[in-house]
Amino acid sequence: MDSSLSGQAFPVRHKNLSVDIKGHKTDIILCSYDDHFLVIATQIGSMGTILHARKEEGVSIHPTFNVSVVFGKRDEPMLVACARQLIEHMSNSGSSRPLVLALGLRDHSVVQSQ
Amino acid sequence: MFFNKHLNRGGGLNAAAAAIGMESIPDGLRIAEEETPSTGSSQSQINHNNNRVCGYIDCGVHITCFSEVSDNGTLHFQIIRLHKQIYAWIGCNSAKFGHLYAAAPTRPNNTVSVTSLLGGASDNTGSGIARRLALKTGLNVIVACNIPKNSPMLEADAEKKLVQKLINLGYTRPKSDGTSP
Numbered sequence: 001m002d003s004s005l006s007g008q009a010f011p012v013r014h015k016n017l018s019v020d021i022k023g024h025k026t027d028i029i030l031c032s033y034d035d036h037f038l039v040i041a042t043q044i045g046s047m048g049t050i051l052h053a054r055k056e057e058g059v060s061i062h063p064t065f066n067v068s069v070v071f072g073k074r075d076e077p078m079l080v081a082c083a084r085q086l087i088e089h090m091s092n093s094g095s096s097r098p099l100v101l102a103l104g105l106r107d108h109s110v111v112q113s114q
Numbered sequence: 115m116f117f118n119k120h121l122n123r124g125g126g127l128n129a130a131a132a133a134i135g136m137e138s139i140p141d142g143l144r145i146a147e148e149e150t151p152s153t154g155s156s157q158s159q160i161n162h163n164n165n166r167v168c169g170y171i172d173c174g175v176h177i178t179c180f181s182e183v184s185d186n187g188t189l190h191f192q193i194i195r196l197h198k199q200i201y202a203w204i205g206c207n208s209a210k211f212g213h214l215y216a217a218a219p220t221r222p223n224n225t226v227s228v229t230s231l232l233g234g235a236s237d238n239t240g241s242g243i244a245r246r247l248a249l250k251t252g253l254n255v256i257v258a259c260n261i262p263k264n265s266p267m268l269e270a271d272a273e274k275k276l277v278q279k280l281i282n283l284g285y286t287r288p289k290s291d292g293t294s295p
Contacts, residue, residue, distance in 0.1 A: 010179045011209035012192055018174060027175045029194060033203075036211035038258075045197030047256060050214075052232060070231040071216055071256075100214070100232070 024106055037090065040102040048104025049073045051080065053087035055096050063091055076108050178283060182275050186268050191276055195285060200251055203258040204240070204272050212260025215241045217248035224252075231256075239263045243273045250277060250286045 015030040024043045031038040040047055049072030056064045067083045083101045090099060176195040181188055190205035205212070213233035220227045228245040230238070240259030247255045261269050280286050 008181075010181060010192075011190055011205065012179065012203070014177060014179070014192070016175055016177055025174075027196070029175060029177070031192070031203075033205075033211040034209040038211070040194070040201075042196060046199035046254060047196065047201060050216075050231065050256070070214070100211070 022107070035097060036100055037095075037097055038100045038102075039086070040104075042102070042104035043106045044104040046104050047102035049076070049079055049102070051083040051101045051103070052098065053083040053101060054098035055087065055091050065091070073108075078108055079103050176283075178279065180279065184271060186265075186271060189268075189272050189275065191272075191279065193276075193279065193283070193285075195283070199254045199256065200247065200280075200285060201256045201258075202247065202276060204243070204261060204276065206261045206265075206268065206272070208260065210260045212258050213240050214256065214258045215244040216254070216256050217241075217244035218254040219248060219252060239265070239269055243269065243276070246273065247277070247280070251280065252287045253285075 011034075013032045017028050019026050019028065021043070026041060026043050029038075029040040042048055050070050051067060052070050053065060053067040056066055058064055065084060065087050067080050067087065069080065073079065082103065083099065086101060087099050090097070174197075176193075178193040178195075179191070181190045183189075187207045190203075190209065192203040192205075194201040203211070211232075214231040215228055216231055217226055217228040219225070226245050226248045228241050228248070230241060239261050240257055243259060244255055244257035247257065259272075261272060277286070
């Protein structure tokens with residue numbers, strides 16, 4: 001019979017917080033999987049635009065990154081810039097895991113990602 | 115104090131609103147009726163909300179994580195309920211992210227469309243789950259699933275457990291509204 005797992009922590013760690021950005025309540029969720037990070041930042045009650053950012057395997061000293069929109073707005077360069085900034089930060093901190101970033105923001109003029 | 119008096123009588127906020135001649139409650143006041151914390155974050159949190167509460171109050175974010183052991187292996191489930199969307203991750207024996215799908219009811223008949231976002235080019239394990247979740251909940255769903263391909267029994271088992279949990283949490287639509295599950 002099926003039974004719930006007892007005595008073992010759930011394999012995916014997550015963190016959930018809510019901050020106020022320029023008067024908009026912003027829910028931020030961070031999840032750590034084996035091979036990806038998932039970051040959701042939403043002000044609109046849904047995940048919004050989903051981006052995928054990863055570090056490319058290469059021989060040069062400076063890593064290059066590939067960032068693309070997989071769902072949602074493809075004409076907002078600030079969202080792509082935000083994902084690019086985040087993946088570079090993560091790479092500089094020593095993690096090579098790709099990032100799935102979901103941004104559901106009301107105002108795209110300036111994106112607060114940190 | 116005026117509102118508390120009406121709430122304690124079981125009339126609810128609507129009755130309180132009517133009592134003072136208001137047609138609707140401003141969002142700031144509705145928070146008082148929320149039964150659960152506005153941002154839930156815990157392991158295995160079970161929210162027995164009724165759908166009415168989440169229908170017109172911003173419930174913030176509810177995260178539910180649980181695991182089920184079966185003969186086929188260990189299935190891990192993570193459900194994130196946003197106000198207008200549900201995200202679900204299904205892990206089979208590992209915490210790999212897997213393939214990502216999006217499904218949503220689309221006009222004109224509320225039929226559900228599903229698309230693969232990450233991975234899953236020839237292998238559509240998980241796309242059926244995403245599609246049926248969107249049917250059952252009436253919301254946009256994003257599903258990440260790392261069940262290996264060519265495992266229909268495992269996929270069906272995972273879907274059954276996930277749907278049961280969604281029903282327990284009150285995220286599914288009641289069948290009485292005429293739409294088929």
